[in-house]
Amino acid sequence: MASIRWKILLAFFLIVGISFIVAAKSMTGIVSDYLYEQRRRDDTLKTEKLAQKAAPLFQSVSSSELNDLLEEEAETMGGRLILTDNDGKIQYDTFQSLCGQRIQVDEAIRILTGEATEDYSIHNPGREVVETMIGEPADYIACSAHEMNGYKGRIGAALFVSNVQSMMDSVNRVQVQLIRVFAVIAVVALAFALLLSRLLTNPITAVSRTMRKMGKGDLSVRVPVRGSGELRELAENYNTMAAQLESLDKTRNQFVSNASHELKTPLATMKILLESMLYQPDMPSEVREDFMQDMNHEIDRLTGIVTDLLVLTRMDNGEEMKRGIVNMTELTRETIHQLTPAAEKNRQTITEEVQEEMFLYGDRSKLSQILYNLMDNAIKYTPEDGQISVSLREEDGNVVWRVRDNGIGIPEEDQEHIFERFYRVDKARGRETGGTGLGLSIVKQMVRMHDGTITVRSTPGKGSEFVVTFPQEGEEA
Numbered sequence: 488m489a490s491i492r493w494k495i496l497l498a499f500f501l502i503v504g505i506s507f508i509v510a511a512k513s514m515t516g517i518v519s520d521y522l523y524e525q526r527r528r529d530d531t532l533k534t535e536k537l538a539q540k541a542a543p544l545f546q547s548v549s550s551s552e553l554n555d556l557l558e559e560e561a562e563t564m565g566g567r568l569i570l571t572d573n574d575g576k577i578q579y580d581t582f583q584s585l586c587g588q589r590i591q592v593d594e595a596i597r598i599l600t601g602e603a604t605e606d607y608s609i610h611n612p613g614r615e616v617v618e619t620m621i622g623e624p625a626d627y628i629a630c631s632a633h634e635m636n637g638y639k640g641r642i643g644a645a646l647f648v649s650n651v652q653s654m655m656d657s658v659n660r661v662q663v664q665l666i667r668v669f670a671v672i673a674v675v676a677l678a679f680a681l682l683l684s685r686l687l688t689n690p691i692t693a694v695s696r697t698m699r700k701m702g703k704g705d706l707s708v709r710v711p712v713r714g715s716g717e718l719r720e721l722a723e724n725y726n727t728m729a730a731q732l733e734s735l736d737k738t739r740n741q742f743v744s745n746a747s748h749e750l751k752t753p754l755a756t757m758k759i760l761l762e763s764m765l766y767q768p769d770m771p772s773e774v775r776e777d778f779m780q781d782m783n784h785e786i787d788r789l790t791g792i793v794t795d796l797l798v799l800t801r802m803d804n805g806e807e808m809k810r811g812i813v814n815m816t817e818l819t820r821e822t823i824h825q826l827t828p829a830a831e832k833n834r835q836t837i838t839e840e841v842q843e844e845m846f847l848y849g850d851r852s853k854l855s856q857i858l859y860n861l862m863d864n865a866i867k868y869t870p871e872d873g874q875i876s877v878s879l880r881e882e883d884g885n886v887v888w889r890v891r892d893n894g895i896g897i898p899e900e901d902q903e904h905i906f907e908r909f910y911r912v913d914k915a916r917g918r919e920t921g922g923t924g925l926g927l928s929i930v931k932q933m934v935r936m937h938d939g940t941i942t943v944r945s946t947p948g949k950g951s952e953f954v955v956t957f958p959q960e961g962e963e964a
């Protein structure tokens with residue numbers, strides 16, 4: 488599993504590791520270069536001095552004096568001293584063993600062939616060779632050669648062989664020390680990386696764990712909001728989304744249960760009526776007629792509810808608007824005409840105040856439904872002999888409908904709920920008047936689809952006024 492966590496750890500490690508290796512390499516490089524350079528200068532200078540001191544004696548025949556000098560110098564310089572003549576034949580050797588032999592050391596040979604006047608290198612020829620060369624066990628030796636000059640130029644070469652083990656050891660010690668430091672840094676870095684990756688990934692895992700739970704159907708789970716920055720935002724946004732989903736889910740469930748309940752009531756009523764008719768064959772025909780009227784009424788109710796539900800679900804499913812230029816003046820007059828018989832039945836009067844030549848870019852059938860539902864309510868919730876007024880006007884560039892009545896009104900506390908699905912102020916009365924509680928929620932949604940707003944002002948016992956405002960921006964066509 489290539490989780491973020493491991494990626495962070497790996498990245499951290501690579502960064503620390505690479506930068507350390509680079510730093511360690513250059514540090515040991517600097518240190519060993521410095522130590523080597525010091526030693527080289529030192530040894531070369533010593534060899535040069537020796538060559539100068541030894542030259543006059545080398546030319547004379549006083550070999551014992553030169554032997555004494557070499558012994559003394561070998562003691563103070565700390566190493567083996569060898570002098571050769573121009574032919575490479577070893578004339579003096581503080582270890583004696585090579586006297587008379589031909590010199591094999593490259594540094595000295597380079598002096599004798601005239602390639603250089605001084606030469607210096609460190610060698611690692613193996614312990615045994617070193618032991619025979621300087622009489623001490625070591626891995627590293629330094630060979631420093633310098634030409635020896637007489638009156639007439641070069642007369643031979645001076646070679647100084649010494650033990651450089653301790654210098655090489657210091658270089659190694661620096662390396663070991665650096666490796667130790669690295670180990671400590673690596674452990675600290677690892678701890679940091681672990682902590683950091685946990686800080687980073689914990690909120691993410693929390694969100695994903697919560698999402699999994701939510702996916703299984705538990706919409707009440709939330710992510711703990713901690714810390715700051717993007718991760719906090721992630722958790723907060725996630726929770727907002729979850730809350731919205733949950734409330735959507737609740738609304739939907741409530742809608743389904745409300746709808747079922749609404750459908751059940753007329754069905755139950757019809758069943759009772761039907762059963763009484765079935766089990767009382769000798770029922771007087773007027774009563775039977777009455778029952779059948781009631782059943783017919785219930786069927787109308789059912790049809791009304793189902794029609795409303797269909798309208799709502801179609802809108803919920805994102806039904807397309809059939810937009811066009813709608814003559815609002817005409818539409819308003821038509822709707823009033825349509826509802827006049829119902830108002831006349833209640834001996835209510837409808838007064839209209841419709842501005843001429845009003846147009847709106849919208850869905851004609853939806854606009855008509857809006858006004859129909861509002862007027863239907865005004866008629867239903869206004870007692871006999873009531874007054875209903877409908878107006879269509881242009882106000883501040885908007886198309887405005889006002890539907891006013893002097894009916895029963897709506898209590899203050901119910902006003903904010905009447906646009907909810909199935910909400911009725913007086914349940915019993917609503918059923919009796921044939922209402923489903925869906926009318927205003929349909930109106931509200933249709934108004935919203937036209938980018939409009941709907942407001943209500945009402946005083947119980949005095950009447951209500953619904954105001955629908957449509958912006959006219961969409962009317963350009």
Ligand SMILES: Nc1ncnc2c1ncn2[C@@H]1O[C@H](COP(=O)(O)OP(=O)(O)O)[C@@H](O)[C@H]1O
Pocket residue numbers: 860864865868869892894895896897905906910911912913917921922923924925926927928951
């Ligand atoms: N003009 C009005 N006067 C008084 N109450 C109203 C009016 N319009 C709506 N209401 C209240 O708002 C509720 C919701 O209205 P609506 O959604 O159209 O449902 P319905 O008309 O089916 O009862 C109604 O039940 C009623 O209580």
Ligand SMILES: [Mg+2]
Pocket residue numbers: 860863864922923924925926927
């Ligand atoms: Mg209604």
